[in-house]
Amino acid sequence: MLQIALTILIYLILVIPVGIYVYHIAAGKHTFADPVFNRIDGVIYKICGIRPQNSMDWKRYAVSLVLTNGAMILLGYIILRIQSIGLFNPNGIGAMEESLSFNTIISFMTNTNLQHYSGETGLSYLSQMLVIIFMMFVSAASGYAACVAFIRGLAGKTKDNVGNFFADLVRITTRVLLPFSVIGGMLLVWQGVPQNFSGNTVVDTIEGAKQIIAMGPVAALEIIKHLGTNGGGFLGANSATPIENPTILSNLIELYSMMLLPGACVITFGKMVRDRRRNLLPDSLLEDSAAGAPKARVRKGLTEWMYGREGRSIFAAMGILFLIGMGVCFWAESQGNPALAEMGLSQSMGSMEGKEVRFGVAQSSLFTTVTTSFTTGTVNNMHDTLTPLGGMIPMLHMMLNVVFGGKGVGLMNMITYAVLAVFISGLMIGRTPEYLGKKIEGREMKLAALCIIIHPLLILAFSALAVGTQAGLAGITNPGYHGLSQVLYEFASSAANNGSGFEGLADNTLFWNITTGLVMFFGRYLSMILQLAIAGSLMKKRFVSESTGTLHTDTMSFAVILVFVVYIFAALTFFPVLALGPVAEHLTLWA
Amino acid sequence: MKESVKSVLHGARQTIAVSVVLMLLCGLVFPCLLTGLSALIFPRQAGGNLITVNGQTVGAEYVGQEFTEDYYMWSRPSAYHYNVYVEGEDGTRYYNDGTEFPGIGSGSNNYAATNPALTERVEADIEAFLEKNPDVKREDIPTDLLTASGSGLDPHISPASAEVQIPRIAEASGLSEDEIRDITAENTQGKALGIFGEETVNVLKVNIEIAQRMGIL
Numbered sequence: 001m002l003q004i005a006l007t008i009l010i011y012l013i014l015v016i017p018v019g020i021y022v023y024h025i026a027a028g029k030h031t032f033a034d035p036v037f038n039r040i041d042g043v044i045y046k047i048c049g050i051r052p053q054n055s056m057d058w059k060r061y062a063v064s065l066v067l068t069n070g071a072m073i074l075l076g077y078i079i080l081r082i083q084s085i086g087l088f089n090p091n092g093i094g095a096m097e098e099s100l101s102f103n104t105i106i107s108f109m110t111n112t113n114l115q116h117y118s119g120e121t122g123l124s125y126l127s128q129m130l131v132i133i134f135m136m137f138v139s140a141a142s143g144y145a146a147c148v149a150f151i152r153g154l155a156g157k158t159k160d161n162v163g164n165f166f167a168d169l170v171r172i173t174t175r176v177l178l179p180f181s182v183i184g185g186m187l188l189v190w191q192g193v194p195q196n197f198s199g200n201t202v203v204d205t206i207e208g209a210k211q212i213i214a215m216g217p218v219a220a221l222e223i224i225k226h227l228g229t230n231g232g233g234f235l236g237a238n239s240a241t242p243i244e245n246p247t248i249l250s251n252l253i254e255l256y257s258m259m260l261l262p263g264a265c266v267i268t269f270g271k272m273v274r275d276r277r278r279n280l281l282p283d284s285l286l287e288d289s290a291a292g293a294p295k296a297r298v299r300k301g302l303t304e305w306m307y308g309r310e311g312r313s314i315f316a317a318m319g320i321l322f323l324i325g326m327g328v329c330f331w332a333e334s335q336g337n338p339a340l341a342e343m344g345l346s347q348s349m350g351s352m353e354g355k356e357v358r359f360g361v362a363q364s365s366l367f368t369t370v371t372t373s374f375t376t377g378t379v380n381n382m383h384d385t386l387t388p389l390g391g392m393i394p395m396l397h398m399m400l401n402v403v404f405g406g407k408g409v410g411l412m413n414m415i416t417y418a419v420l421a422v423f424i425s426g427l428m429i430g431r432t433p434e435y436l437g438k439k440i441e442g443r444e445m446k447l448a449a450l451c452i453i454i455h456p457l458l459i460l461a462f463s464a465l466a467v468g469t470q471a472g473l474a475g476i477t478n479p480g481y482h483g484l485s486q487v488l489y490e491f492a493s494s495a496a497n498n499g500s501g502f503e504g505l506a507d508n509t510l511f512w513n514i515t516t517g518l519v520m521f522f523g524r525y526l527s528m529i530l531q532l533a534i535a536g537s538l539m540k541k542r543f544v545s546e547s548t549g550t551l552h553t554d555t556m557s558f559a560v561i562l563v564f565v566v567y568i569f570a571a572l573t574f575f576p577v578l579a580l581g582p583v584a585e586h587l588t589l590w591a
Numbered sequence: 592m593k594e595s596v597k598s599v600l601h602g603a604r605q606t607i608a609v610s611v612v613l614m615l616l617c618g619l620v621f622p623c624l625l626t627g628l629s630a631l632i633f634p635r636q637a638g639g640n641l642i643t644v645n646g647q648t649v650g651a652e653y654v655g656q657e658f659t660e661d662y663y664m665w666s667r668p669s670a671y672h673y674n675v676y677v678e679g680e681d682g683t684r685y686y687n688d689g690t691e692f693p694g695i696g697s698g699s700n701n702y703a704a705t706n707p708a709l710t711e712r713v714e715a716d717i718e719a720f721l722e723k724n725p726d727v728k729r730e731d732i733p734t735d736l737l738t739a740s741g742s743g744l745d746p747h748i749s750p751a752s753a754e755v756q757i758p759r760i761a762e763a764s765g766l767s768e769d770e771i772r773d774i775t776a777e778n779t780q781g782k783a784l785g786i787f788g789e790e791t792v793n794v795l796k797v798n799i800e801i802a803q804r805m806g807i808l
Contacts, residue, residue, distance in 0.1 A: 047608060237698040237743060237744070248783045345734055350734075354701070363788060585705055
């Protein structure tokens with residue numbers, strides 16, 4: 001327990017400087033590294049014909065994002081299909097089959113990283129680098145860019161300028177992802193993650209047998225896999241393998257690299273919104289505070305300085321959801337498996353099937369909750385083997401899809417819920433629904449409702465399709481209620497663009513490749529476009545001045561309301577299936 | 592009209608060019624840079640932490656191995672038998688238990704907690720373990736030793752799992768129990784800073800040491 005608390009505490013400290021740095025990048029402010037990066041970006045802009053000062057409205061921004069992602073999908077697909085060529089292919093891997101290539105390329109472009117192949121036998125080093133690593137960078141950058149545009153819309157300095165997509169994409173890649181990856185990658189190599197271009201090594205064991213050991217550019221993939229909240233492993237068993245994640249320190253490095261940037265996103269949001277407020281304040285107010293007269297509206301507490309007022313309540317709501325999930329998962333795993341205890345196998349270490357000794361139950365359940373909350377999808381233990389309730393938490397967090405969430409997207413989802421929360425509490429107490437100084441009206445509510453309904457619709461409808469057809473049922477490998485959990489998990493993971501799996505599912509079939517491919521695609525782009533539309537619609541509105549009728553959204557009580565709204569919606573949509581899957585399994589196991 | 596065509600063309604150029612440039616930057620320059628840097632600064636780790644004894648590579652520090660001899664310490668069960676195989680005379684490759692080796696892999700059987708296949712496997716393993724370790728009581732077997740790891744390549748077992756095997760190893764190897772206990776202690780890694788992670792025993796390193804003391808390596 002102590003190690004979990006300490007791990008989270010260190011995170012809360014680390015996220016602040018990273019958040020401040022990312023805020024500077026997003027807001028186009030000056031940073032210490034500008035002299036270097038301005039030059040690099042300048043060269044890239046020149047080659048690509050990008051004019052960073054050309055502003056875009058939300059529609060052009062969204063279209064540019066979708067088209068660029070489309071071009072990248074095409075490039076990646078070609079490489080997957082011709083990967084058998086002799087370039088960077090010491091293990092002689094063959095070309096990838098069509099439906100699997102389709103699934104893989106959608107999976108990586110949408111930041112999902114659901115893998116229906118095993119890295120050891122499915123991909124050459126050329127594909128690992130030019131497709132997987134490349135997509136890990138750009139899908140994260142695309143998500144972050146969308147989020148930055150969304151925040152610009154909310155913070156609304158102008159009526160229609162949300163920024164330039166291409167410039168955002170490049171800036172985020174060169175100034176945030178690449179430098180962090182080089183540093184983090186070197187730390188991982190130091191801990192023992194291989195980074196080479198040699199083929200797999202065969203050694204003679206001391207018992208006279210042979211062992212084949214995987215090699216390759218693992219560290220490069222490993223670091224961006226976490227930083228970009230991507231999650232697709234170099235090897236089949238992902239970060240559970242001691243090759244990708246050899247020590248507890250490498251585990252912590254991977255944990256922090258997936259937690260930092262989504263958290264930083266909330267800070268960016270808080271600060272950008274605060275900037276706007278400051279600009280709006282009349283000069284006299286600012287002077288007053290400078291003179292030392294404490295005005296409530298410009299008071300600067302420590303947490304406010306760190307997260308911004310609005311960011312703070314969002315961060316708190318996410319934090320509460322995270323800690324509840326984390327606690328349940330850790331408790332469930334610590335209980336062990338009663339079926340094994342009955343046979344006389346002591347369960348005092350907790351449930352160790354599918355877990356690594358070096359991580360134990362504590363670091364495994366922490367990693368599990370983090371990877372599904374931050375929608376990374378990397379695993380350091382096998383989620384299929386988690387106890388029923390322990391496995392329900394990652395599933396639930398993907399269904400909520402707002403607990404920090406992936407690169408940017410989680411924040412956008414949470415804000416959608418915030419709009420909803422404002423609306424509901426507005427109705428209850430008879431106040432005008434306003435968020436961030438803008439009136440929430442019919443159009444925003446319709447978009448938000450649509451956005452919130454798409455996610456459960458994709459998960460539940462496709463799960464129903466899978467359990468209703470022979471092709472879907474054929475994938476299930478565990479008997480009983482757990483079989484339904486396997487199906488639900490797969491679609492929850494696809495729709496939330498998470499990418500972890502109940503890996504037992506035999507999912508490399510036409511049915512699973514196509515259905516999950518579609519779910520990932522719609523789960524990513526539909527909600528992203530709708531959210532940009534909400535921002536675009538809010539931008540056009542006038543700021544309403546605060547009155548006594550205004551519901552304050554920067555308070556702790558709003559954070560709690562937000563948590564309740566999220567849980568109530570999850571219960572309304574997902575409780576029936578959760579009862580049929582993990583809850584029923586739990587009840588039979590402990591009966 | 593002309594303006595709009597121009598703007599579409601400009602958009603298309605940006606789209607394609609930025610895709611290609613980022614692909615080369617992130618997919619080629621970055622991994623090559625990292626490979627170069629790590630080969631310079633951490634050559635051993637970058638090469639996969641291979642362990643060499645008397646000029647022969649016998650394994651990797653962070654990749655577990657399957658051991659079958661009574662005088663060696665045993666690892667946890669693995670769905671992929673740690674990718675350890677023997678070659679038959681006709682060139683076909685088999686796992687130690689005689690089933691065919693399908694090629695390199697990683698992962699677990701993914702048995703749910705309620706799956707009867709899990710209890711069957713564990714029951715069979717408990718019986719096999721008790722037969723070879725007659726002094727050990729069923730309830731004293733630590734659970735990590737008979738549950739499969741997530742990766743199928745776990746290089747570690749818990750100190751408790753090492754301890755229950757020591758009487759068997761001592762008897763089969765001819766070394767004293769204290770000697771084996773010392774070897775185990777030398778290859779036990781504590782928690783990081785005394786807080787993070789768990790205590791682990793590196794099975795391969797223990798067995799190399801045992802083999803050297805026995806004079807068979």
